[in-house]
């Protein structure tokens with residue numbers, strides 16, 4: 001869209017500033033930048049394109065309507081957007097909208113290859129590389145730590161559900177979550193360095 | 194914070210960040226978190242690991258219908274807002290200026306620039322905003338040359354959903370405009386007042402209201418040089434000679 005030409009070069013935070021002023025073109029640009037990752041995250045969690053689309057639409061509408069809640073000092077735009085998508089997807093999972101899928105997400109990480117993104121190839125390439133980097137850091141975690149983290153974050157299960165599922169005490173689940181995040185944090189740092 | 198309390202909660206950090214606590218536990222943990230520096234540190238230390246998780250996901254193209262549906266809703270919101278408000282108090286002097294000048298303003302397709310300018314409540318406030326906004330005419334946020342934005346500190350106990358930022362133009366013709374969001378609308382007999390503090394002296398700048406949506410804007414009229422802080426208080430209509438309360442929102446410069 002021609003209107004967005006002059007704002008396309010802006011950084012996310014500046015685009016967000018225009019979104020906060022109620023500029024729909026800036027919001028469109030925000031969606032173009034983060035809609036793909038948002039949808040991908042929702043799909044990873046619910047495993048269903050239609051449900052993932054609903055979740056993404058709800059999430060982005062709520063981003064538009066609560067745009068003033070974004071505070072630049074509290075993190076990047078990308079993180080804020082994905083946090084809202086994640087929240088919505090967890091709500092959907094807990095409302096059991098995707099009942100059948102819960103089992104499949106409990107079965108662990110499945111690689112779901114889908115249509116490529118309609119985006120500049122260098123952006124896609126950088127994103128793939130970044131995804132690889134995080135996956136490899138996750139892969140370095142002890143299996144039982146990786147598993148509780150994935151069940152919670154991507155599966156939307158609570159610690160007590162996970163404890164029941166894996167037949168272990170809640171304290172152990174919580175401990176593994178914490179240890180796993182600790183180790184992941186270090187792993188990501190090392191890989192950058 | 195008591196040590197026992199902390200011990201009760203220290204194992205919850207990971208589950209909290211992964212949103213795996215029950216609602217009750219989450220509320221309890223958040224209440225504890227407010228007063229526990231150890232847990233606060235732990236949360237901010239581990240948070241980047243959680244933020245990295247969505248990046249591990251395989252990128253997929255969203256269906257086109259998603260964007261179409263979303264933008265239709267957004268455009269409808271914008272139309273309704275314009276109809277309801279005439280034209281916004283929400284838009285900042287920057288935005289209005291941009292609209293007048295074209296450029297990024299052209300992105301505001303449906304708005305009528307003249308009406309936007311004339312009816313803007315902020316302009317009527319002190320009569321200074323038009324002058325101050327003039328400073329920004331050739332150099333606004335979007336040009337990014339010498340305008341920076343400073344995030345305001347908000348007293349969350351008195352204005353829980355408030356936020357704000359000060360757009361500062363540096364250089365020989367410096368000036369600043371404060372934009373606020375999520376501020377409570379005040380009764381008719383009250384007004385928000387903008388102040389600057391320089392060398393310990395507090396000087397009134399302007400009065401402003403916020404709309405039902407909690408948005409508002411006000412200009413700093415004072416030369417910004419040596420200004421230490423820009424502050425907002427709530428005062429009786431007509432404004433006060435000196436602040437009658439601690440600032441609800443402030444920007445340190």
Ligand SMILES: [Zn+2]
Pocket residue numbers: 198199200202203225229230231232233
């Ligand atoms: Zn603690």
